[in-house]
Amino acid sequence: MDLKSLYTQIITENSRATHNRHPVIGATNSLEGINPSCGDDITLQFKVENDIIVDAGFIGTGCAISQASASLMIDLIKGKSVDEAKHYIDIFFGMIKGEIKEDEVIDELEDAAALQGIAVVPARVKCAVLSWHTLEEALEGKSGVSDHEASENDDAGSSYEEDGDGLSLN
Amino acid sequence: MSLMSDFPILGADENGKRLVYLDNAATTQHPLQVLDAVRNYYTCDNANPHRGVYELARKATDIHEQARATVARFLNASRPEEIIFTQNTTEALNLVASSYGMKYVGEGDEIVISVSEHHSNLVPWQRVAGARKAKLKYLYPGEDGRYTGEAINEIITEKTKVVAIAQVSNVLGLVNPIDKVVRRAHEVGAVVVLDCAQSTPHMKVDVQALDVDFAAFSGHKIYAPMGTGALYGRYDLLEKMPPYMSGGDMINQVHEYKTTFAKPPRKFEAGTRNVGGEAGLAAAIDYIESIGWETIESTEDRLMKLALDGMREFPEVKIYGDDSSAGRKGVISFNIGDVHPHDVASIMDANGVAIRAGHHCAQPLMDFLKINSCCRVSFALYNTEDDVKIFLDSIMKVRSWMGLGS
Numbered sequence A: 001m002d003l004k005s006l007y008t009q010i011i012t013e014n015s016r017a018t019h020n021r022h023p024v025i026g027a028t029n030s031l032e033g034i035n036p037s038c039g040d041d042i043t044l045q046f047k048v049e050n051d052i053i054v055d056a057g058f059i060g061t062g063c064a065i066s067q068a069s070a071s072l073m074i075d076l077i078k079g080k081s082v083d084e085a086k087h088y089i090d091i092f093f094g095m096i097k098g099e100i101k102e103d104e105v106i107d108e109l110e111d112a113a114a115l116q117g118i119a120v121v122p123a124r125v126k127c128a129v130l131s132w133h134t135l136e137e138a139l140e141g142k143s144g145v146s147d148h149e150a151s152e153n154d155d156a157g158s159s160y161e162e163d164g165d166g167l168s169l170n
Numbered sequence B: 001m002s003l004m005s006d007f008p009i010l011g012a013d014e015n016g017k018r019l020v021y022l023d024n025a026a027t028t029q030h031p032l033q034v035l036d037a038v039r040n041y042y043t044c045d046n047a048n049p050h051r052g053v054y055e056l057a058r059k060a061t062d063i064h065e066q067a068r069a070t071v072a073r074f075l076n077a078s079r080p081e082e083i084i085f086t087q088n089t090t091e092a093l094n095l096v097a098s099s100y101g102m103k104y105v106g107e108g109d110e111i112v113i114s115v116s117e118h119h120s121n122l123v124p125w126q127r128v129a130g131a132r133k134a135k136l137k138y139l140y141p142g143e144d145g146r147y148t149g150e151a152i153n154e155i156i157t158e159k160t161k162v163v164a165i166a167q168v169s170n171v172l173g174l175v176n177p178i179d180k181v182v183r184r185a186h187e188v189g190a191v192v193v194l195d196c197a198q199s200t201p202h203m204k205v206d207v208q209a210l211d212v213d214f215a216a217f218s219g220h221k222i223y224a225p226m227g228t229g230a231l232y233g234r235y236d237l238l239e240k241m242p243p244y245m246s247g248g249d250m251i252n253q254v255h256e257y258k259t260t261f262a263k264p265p266r267k268f269e270a271g272t273r274n275v276g277g278e279a280g281l282a283a284a285i286d287y288i289e290s291i292g293w294e295t296i297e298s299t300e301d302r303l304m305k306l307a308l309d310g311m312r313e314f315p316e317v318k319i320y321g322d323d324s325s326a327g328r329k330g331v332i333s334f335n336i337g338d339v340h341p342h343d344v345a346s347i348m349d350a351n352g353v354a355i356r357a358g359h360h361c362a363q364p365l366m367d368f369l370k371i372n373s374c375c376r377v378s379f380a381l382y383n384t385e386d387d388v389k390i391f392l393d394s395i396m397k398v399r400s401w402m403g404l405g406s
């Protein structure tokens, strides 16, 4: 698949789709995922009841690929068990890395299978995987902000703080 | 006539496809003249400068010092000893901040920078302000992205010790009124640190005419190798500044418990230098001067006008800063409707056009413009009208792929 079909088939439509773009009332898990180098920023929220993801949504900004990927992922995991969600995450990462190639397996991802085409633009892989990484970490119980490349010192109020993680001037 | 034939990387590949390279503000490509100079250095002249008494070491030392004289001529410094070689603009600005800033900015003093600064002329000053308990203050532009004399006169006060500003912003592409900044800064006794990373590729920078105290640029943005650059500093200031890094070459005499430092510029050049890169830097400056600023400016200004005129035809294209070509150098930043800049850049890439997308190391400016990121097209002396035409065609392609317009 070339980039054009990737964009036109799935991405444009999904990144504009609004049905998954909302905060989740009574969310049990909430995690913000950031790609600092490109500015993609997604807060993923979901509600788990009796091990089932009964509701999920996301808010944030980013490119069409990151937004579409988040929306497609939510379509897939809503109503599924936590274990099933983890299973999909494994397939998704396997597909992106090119380790899983069998159509029967990839088809389990439903519409999200279209993101297999991201391999033609390696520079954009991190956009496609952001929401999936965020989901993986949220399922492990992480909350707050997940920023893979850096951390910042949020210690406002004090006049000047600088340590190994950052500086804060106020 | 196009200069593209001097630049091997810009030639057509075996399929007849060529790269339309419009990310020159990030880094430029290299002409054969520069590549040959680097190769020639390592083929014929390589030794450790200043550290050998044999003939080859003398040759390497000569190349090192001749390159310094060439950079001094390029910036019109009053003497070569005012030029310190650095890895890039970032290192040059850090040198000023660490050495001058940490010593001569004190508690309650003020540092003024503009909100459109590149992170490399911003974070070092945050650190100086924090460590020295000084106040960091920002100069803001008007709606058109231009800085006014009134704003400059107001923000710079008797407490200001350093004013650090770019001559041309790497996002807005507008030439800042450095004369007004210098007049006001010197009136209150502050030094002016000029970031010339985006001006040196496109216009003659004359540090004496500008009357700035420090100026920094990167070789890799003016067709020279990565890892080259320089800081200009007024000699009397360099003399009273402490060293930046210390070790070999920057000393006069070392005893067990006492060291005397070399005079500038060597006081600031610790360790073995990138002489091969400097040979390339000197060749790049010779190359620019052989073409001449008049030719470079008229070529680039024509391309800039062509691009701006074409971009204005698209209702969804938003250009940041005053969208006229007057007083603009090198770069145009823009967005296309609500299409994310990374999508724009990927689609353009599929069309063989390289542009930059992101925050351009200027996050405070992105906040000021109330955007997360933007696209940037930037020109160099080898670009052609055909490049601009393909770029404008690519905007059409983005619109159609993303379902904008008709």
Ligand SMILES: Cc1ncc(COP(=O)(O)O)c(C=O)c1O
Residues within 6 Å of the ligand: B025, B026, B088, B089, B090, B091, B118, B120, B121, B166, B168, B169, B170, B195, B197, B198, B218, B361
């Ligand atoms: C205005 C400006 N200042 C500073 C820099 C930093 O240059 P370098 O990364 O070569 O140190 C750049 C370019 O990246 C720039 O555009």
